[in-house]
Structures are given as C-alpha cells and as structure tokens.
Amino acid sequence: MTDVDRFEAFVREFQDLVYGTAVRLLGRAAEAEDVSQTVFLRAFERFDQIGTSPSVAGWLKTVTTNLCLNHLTRYRARWQFFSELAPAGAGGGRALDETLAAAAASPVEQIDRTRRQARLEQALAALPDAQRVALVLFHFEARSYQQIAAALGVSLAKVKTDIYRGRAALRRALGDVDD
Amino acid sequence: MTDDRRGPAGTAIAPDAAIDRALRALPPPRAPRTLLPRVMAAVARERARPWYSRAWLAWPRRWQAASIAALAVPGAGAVWLSPYANGGADRLVALAAAASPRLDAVWAGADVVATVVHAIWSAVLGPVAAVGFVAAVLVALGGGACWTTINHLAFDAGKGTSR
Numbered sequence: 001m002t003d004v005d006r007f008e009a010f011v012r013e014f015q016d017l018v019y020g021t022a023v024r025l026l027g028r029a030a031e032a033e034d035v036s037q038t039v040f041l042r043a044f045e046r047f048d049q050i051g052t053s054p055s056v057a058g059w060l061k062t063v064t065t066n067l068c069l070n071h072l073t074r075y076r077a078r079w080q081f082f083s084e085l086a087p088a089g090a091g092g093g094r095a096l097d098e099t100l101a102a103a104a105a106s107p108v109e110q111i112d113r114t115r116r117q118a119r120l121e122q123a124l125a126a127l128p129d130a131q132r133v134a135l136v137l138f139h140f141e142a143r144s145y146q147q148i149a150a151a152l153g154v155s156l157a158k159v160k161t162d163i164y165r166g167r168a169a170l171r172r173a174l175g176d177v178d179d
Numbered sequence: 180m181t182d183d184r185r186g187p188a189g190t191a192i193a194p195d196a197a198i199d200r201a202l203r204a205l206p207p208p209r210a211p212r213t214l215l216p217r218v219m220a221a222v223a224r225e226r227a228r229p230w231y232s233r234a235w236l237a238w239p240r241r242w243q244a245a246s247i248a249a250l251a252v253p254g255a256g257a258v259w260l261s262p263y264a265n266g267g268a269d270r271l272v273a274l275a276a277a278a279s280p281r282l283d284a285v286w287a288g289a290d291v292v293a294t295v296v297h298a299i300w301s302a303v304l305g306p307v308a309a310v311g312f313v314a315a316v317l318v319a320l321g322g323g324a325c326w327t328t329i330n331h332l333a334f335d336a337g338k339g340t341s342r
Contacts, residue, residue, distance in 0.1 A: 019210035
C-alpha cells in the first residue's frame with residue numbers, strides 16, 4: 001500500500017469528522033469543504049507523524065476548529081464589511097443540503113423526526129455566526145463557557161448572551177421541539 | 180464542562196432541556212461525496228510540486244537538516260572569526276596590494292571616494308538625516324495608529340453582530 005493509498009484510507013475514515021465539525025461551525029457547505037481540504041492537506045504534510053497516532057482524531061478536530069474560527073474572524077468579517085451583505089446565514093450558498101439529503105434515507109416511521117432534525121439543522125445554520133459558533137462549541141465540542149470565551153477572544157458575558165440568544169432563536173424557529 | 184447556565188446579567192436561564200436534547204440528538208453531518216476526490220486531487224497537486232516550494236515542515240528530513248546547517252555555519256563562523264576581524268581587512272588589502280600593483284591603485288581610489296563621502300555626510304546629509312529619521316518614524320507610527328483604529332472600528336467592532 002503506497003502512501004497515497006494509505007492517505008486515501010485515512011481521509012475516508014476521518015472525512016465525516018472533519019467536515020461535520022466544519023459545517024456545524026461555519027454553517028455553509030462550500031466553506032466547510034474548503035476548510036476540510038485545508039485540514040487534510042496539513043495532515044498530509046505531517047502524515048508520517050500523525051498517520052498512526054492514536055490522538056489523530058483530536059488533532060484533526062482541533063485543527064478544524066481553529067481553521068474555522070480563523071476563517072470566521074479573518075475572512076468572513078472583512079467580506080461582510082466590504083460587501084455590506086445581509087446577516088450571516090441568509091443566502092451564501094447551499095446550506096447543509098447534502099447532510100439533510102443523507103438524513104432523508106431514514107425509515108418511513110422516522111420521517112417526522114428526520115424532518116424536525118432537518119429544520120433544527122437549518123435553524124442552526126441560519127443563526128448569526130457568533131451564536132452558532134458558541135452553541136456548537138458548547139454542545140458538540142463539549143467546551144465550557146470559559147474555554148469558548150478564550151477561543152473566540154470575547155468576554156464570558158458575551159458567550160453566555162450568545163448561547164442564550166441562540167437557544168431562543170432555535171426555539172422560535174422550531175416552536176414544537178419542547179416535547 | 181461547566182453547568183453554569185445563567186443568562187446575561189446573571190439572570191437564571193430556565194433549563195432549555197428540549198433544545199439541548201434536540202441538538203444532542205442531531206445525527207453527525209456526513210461529508211459530501213465530492214470531498215474525497217477533491218482532497219486527493221489537491222494532494223496530487225501538492226506531491227507534484229518540487230520539495231523546496233512546499234512548507235519547510237514538509238521538506239525531506241535531510242534538506243531540513245541541511246537548511247539548518249546552512250544557517251548555522253555562517254553564524255558560528257562569524258562568532259568564531261570575530262576576534263580576528265580587527266585588522267584583518269587591512270592585512271587582506273596589504274596582501275592584495277603586494278600581489279598586484281593595480282589593486283593598490285584601486286584601493287587608493289576607494290579611499291579617496293570614502294573620504295569625500297564622509298565629508299559630504301558630515302557637512303550636509305548627517306543633520307538632515309536625523310530629522311528625516313524622526314519624521315519617518317512619526318509618519319510610520321501615525322499610519323499604524325490610523326490603520327489600527329480603522330481595523331478596530333471596521334472589523335473588531337462588527338464581530339458582535341456579524342459573526
């Protein structure tokens with residue numbers, strides 16, 4: 001098995017982890033693919049060291065998260081400033097369509113549940129970046145408020161406010177999740 | 180993970196168990212089928228590039244070692260030779276002059292040019308250069324302050340709403 005074959009197997013194994021982390025944080029599939037590609041290129045540069053490391057999943061998740069936060073702060077803020085676009089989440093490419101299409105393959109009796117999950121995914125992706133990133137780091141990355149504040153370079157109060165508002169927005173968007 | 184679920188200004192947040200449960204129940208997103216070929220194409224492009232145009236960390240080990248040595252050897256040599264540097268240039272010029280009379284004439288010419296340049300510097304350029312240096316530093320500081328202010332107002336201040 002050549003290095004390229006080994007790396008292809010490596011990408012197959014971890015692509016859902018990397019892409020899933022990126023798409024949840026960024027809320028846009030196209031940008032998540034860009035970041036995922038960058039993450040795997042970095043992994044390829046260090047494949048000799050990390051290819052067989054037991055902590056490779058953690059390494060990939062950390063690099064993905066850092067690149068996403070960097071992308072949000074460095075690029076998207078400037079892009080929005082110069083183009084004076086609508087708030088994040090409005091338009092800006094296909095949002096999680098492929099993820100939702102994958103979920104549509106569920107059994108018939110789970111269709112309703114799947115639809116609600118799809119609505120939740122869409123509502124999550126449509127949140128303003130600050131609220132979505134804080135919620136995703138809290139729920140899916142198991143970060144504490146303090147860790148989120150440190151990672152984003154904002155105050156603890158802002159993190160709490162963003163999570164509070166994010167939850168409220170999800171509640172409003174779904175309406176019927178409190179079953 | 181902290182369980183401090185309090186809202187802004189210290190107000191208690193009602194446990195939002197439904198939202199939390201719903202978020203936790205979301206299936207992990209799956210990568211699109213296009214990602215793997217895209218990544219492998221990028222890897223193929225990366226492999227096609229010559230090693231010296233890649234990031235230093237991706238260089239072959241022997242070239243990494245060679246580059247470190249290439250940087251270290253001149254530095255170590257300079258440190259090692261510094262005690263001998265005083266007067267070394269004069270001895271070198273004397274040796275060269277003894278070897279060739281034409282080099283002696285070139286050296287004499289260079290000496291004259293250096294004397295003239297030194298005189299012009301002392302009389303004319305030196306005082307102006309000091310003022311010019313201070314002015315350049317002030318302009319650079321002013322420009323930096325302006326850019327920092329614009330950057331803060333335009334980008335950092337917008338983080339709270341645009342993120």
